[in-house]
Amino acid sequence: MKYMLLIYSDETGYDKSTKADIEKVMAAYGAYGQAMRKAGVYVGADRLKPTGAASTVTLKDGKTKVLDGPYAETKEQLGGYYIVDVPDLDQAIVWASRCPAAAHGKIEVRPIWEM
Numbered sequence: 001m002k003y004m005l006l007i008y009s010d011e012t013g014y015d016k017s018t019k020a021d022i023e024k025v026m027a028a029y030g031a032y033g034q035a036m037r038k039a040g041v042y043v044g045a046d047r048l049k050p051t052g053a054a055s056t057v058t059l060k061d062g063k064t065k066v067l068d069g070p071y072a073e074t075k076e077q078l079g080g081y082y083i084v085d086v087p088d089l090d091q092a093i094v095w096a097s098r099c100p101a102a103a104h105g106k107i108e109v110r111p112i113w114e115m
Helices: 011-016 019-039 089-098
Strands: 002-009 042-047 055-060 063-068 077-085 106-111
Touching: 002 089, 019 042, 019 077, 019 089, 077 089, 089 106
Parallel strands: none
Antiparallel strands: 002 077, 002 106, 042 077, 055 063
């Protein structure tokens, strides 16, 4: 079954990070992705640009409304995701707990409803 691991963290933390800190984090994500590939559970992953680059679209009374930026101000923002194909939720949770962001943010594990 496929699950999406949604990575939430405070995106302003990167502004305060040194180049060495960022390189360490990127190496941890690289190792995490390699472990997923080696285990055969990796389906896909991507990072998202900061919330300031987002547009929120709604339809009200038949008219499209566009709000630049995120819909809501939150402490933690969706910064990226992984998609894994594992036997069950327990295995998805194991992989989520291994994500580097789990130590400082949150990982939402959500089953994919394939169509």
